[in-house]
Amino acid sequence: MATEEHGSGLQIHPMDQFVVKPLFGDGPVHWYTPTNVTLWMGIAVLAMIALLVLSTRRGARVPSRGQSVAELFYGFIHKMVEDVAGHEGLKFFPYIMTLFMFVFLSNMLGLIPMSFTTTSHIAVTAVLALLVFLTVTLVGLYRKGVGFLAMFWVTSAPLALRPILAVIEVVSYFVRPVSHSVRLGGNLLAGHAVIKVFAGFAGAMGVASVVPIAAIVAMYGLEVLVAAVQAYVFTILTCVYLRDAVDEAHH
Amino acid sequence: MATEAHGEAGQAVGMPQLDFSTWPNQIFWLLVTLVVIYLVLSKVALPRIAAVLADRKSTITNDLAAAEELKQKAVEAEKAYNEALANARSEAAKIVAQARAEIQKDVDAATAKADAEIAAKAAESERTIAAIRDGAAAAVAEVAREVAVELVAALGAKADADTVTAAVAARLKG
């Protein structure tokens, strides 16, 4: 019965857009195969170069339009790192800027119709989140040694509660990369899938498809917001986690 | 749906996100991308933007300092101007006083000369007047004597000229 319904009028394949396929031919996807992932990540790199390198080519004291945008990105992330992660966190500014530019540009490029959203794949976001997790853990252990583990021992709580809180803290510490990655991937996956579902409705409704198309327009606006906010949230959470590792007097 | 796990390419079966056969590919290209972005940012873009921002900041600071300096200079220049003005004014006053003194001296000299001339003229005039007066007095004495002689003659008496003269002289002196 279900297969019959799939065969009839309502054809919705919201997940098709996320398929990883080779750019050339139809062969199997090896680890080195150039795929649509490669293509859109490459476009993200080119966009980053255009945004931050080509626009600042002249290095003018009075900035051009493109250079103003580049300086805006720079100032925004620089201020975020300094405010949230503290002055010590500025050493990691290029790293955080890398994460932000990649996530932001991938999100935005994914909004182009027919494009491929690299950050909607849990494989990508998991690697990003694990990199942050490993960086924070290793930097924290390197800088503070055993003192880093004191983060889990909440001295402000009553003594009897501390072991329980320690367990909760440890668990929440290790859940961080999971929520960090699933938040980003899930948000984009959900938004793109919803738009595709509405698009499937539009195909089956004839004249009344004005309604789902209007809904798609509204969703698209929301998705632009989500793309920017999720990049911001990913970056600021990175800064928040980093503060645990570099802050001298942690909260 | 799990049974149709191997559909044709291009059509998703299940969630492509959970198709673990594509994970190595994605992770590999992601790492390549991140390394490229990191290198470009840390070697080119960020130092360049930081340099531009620092340059702008220092330029603004310098310009503000220069403006402050210029303002200071303007204040000094105004002070110097006022000073010069005051100097010029006092100099002018001095010159005026000097000129006035010189003029005064000239005037005094001219006045003194004029006074002397006037005095000389006055003395001459007095002398002339005295001469005229003496002449007049002599003429009066002469006329008086002649009148007296005539009177005496008219009164019928023979008057000695010397006596009459003496009498008139005594009378005139009297």
Added chain:
Amino acid sequence: MEGELALMGKYIGAGLAAFGLGGAGIGVGNIAGNFLAGALRNPSAAPSQTANLFVGIAFAEALGIFSFLIALLLMFAV
């Protein structure tokens, strides 16, 4: 017949999992509303707290996304 029952259970489960998004909506609305209330009470302190606002929203929203993912898994991956 058995397969249809499993399919039915799958779709019902996916629909039930979508309820979790309502919880996330309540949570995000609560955070945003409380932020606005606090910001109107003390507007000068508001800009310094926008980062915390977004972090809180992100945390609340992540849990809703989890339930959405469970719905997706039921729909497409089970």
